[in-house]
Amino acid sequence: MYAERPFPGLACVWQRTTSSPAVGRVVPDGCTDIIYSATTGEVFVAGPDTVGHVTRVSGTLFGVRFGPGVGPLAFGVPAVELRDQRVPLAALWGPSARLEDDLGSADDPCSVLASAALERLRETPPDPAVGAIASAVSSSSVGELAWSLGLSARQLHRRSLAAFGYGPKVLHRVLRFDRAVKLAWAGVPFADVAHRTGYSDQAHLSREVRELAGVPLGQLIRP
Template sequence: MATISAMSETPSYGEIPAPPGLRDRVACLWRFRQADAPASPVRILPDGHVDLIWDGRALFVAGPDTAAAMADVEAGVVLTGMRLAPGVGANLLGLPLHHLANRRVALAELWGTRANRAGDALAEGRNPQAALLALCDGVVVDRRMQQLFRFLQTEEAARVTGLAAALGFSERSLRRRCQDAFGYGAKTLDRILRLQRFLKLAPHHPGLTAAALAAGYGDAQHLARDTQQLVGLSPRALLAGHGR
């Protein structure tokens, strides 16, 4: 699940860095408050992450998205989220992430009574973010998948070809490990992270083509195809609604 960007100015969204000792397991904490009046659905961009979300009543998992998703959030609802660091989700949740791709699942379906205890702690406590962070205590991080993710985030990211050997995998093993760790293969992850890189770089370049090339697209047409397929918007419309 990606950063929530509301379609009107009334809803609010903010991120909080994870504590230093948990930054290999938690990408960030976040809070979203929907407007009190009825609001349009919220577009959520794919970003290669999985989020655990508390809505004040239930705890659920937003699995890895392969394309933008539209979410209806009730008026006045406050969501508190924890975005997991790459290489953490499968070990924390206890199953390969391809089972959760493009899904929103109650944590109780995965954890049973353990999820109920976590929900009770969230309902009773004054600090839901601390209760979410406690869920990551002791979880094992897949360091090689974390390394792959961080490499593909960079502006110098190469094509996926050759990454398997660099990480000590066969091509088949890399595909399986990525599907388990991210919910999809390395090529899909590469496309998603390139789109996120474009959003980050666009404000610092004079035009769409310059930003597209800096982000790793072959040309402006390549960018347009990816934004349409991954988000359902043109590059300009994407920047207008989700630019940073």
């Protein structure tokens, strides 16, 4: 069972519970998460992924999700250093015994994680270019986007790697893929998904999903 809910200042908080060990597929969405395992007591960071991967899950996981470009502000490292990685939170924040104790005794571990995450975010001012890159990357060429931000293409690429873990072109692919998957989950026909998210046709959508997720779209959204 997986459920998520909105939380002010974050993309969402979420909880996943399995009654027995299971296999799940994690796919790119441009986000970073802090995850707490109530079974093992581990607290770790899931960096931005470039491809889907299969993971084994058991017990209950609690997580907070940062929107694209936000997580690195809380972690204090460029997103590219976390790309496709799962890193103990203590490696980024230092010893976290108090946080782990609070999580272990909390009725709502998601709120504990969210409070810690938001406290870190308040300590670091956001890069004003990050939101502009995320919102414009789907509608502008790299050159146009760089010009609109007063950056060279090389500077844009560097800023994008630091904030998102991807260069602008890969970021566009990942964010478009994420929008497409959400529409497909909502029951939108695949041909309409392709049209609404900017793929040239359904075949183009199918190729991109296979490359980024590792499985066909129908299999990816199968309950």
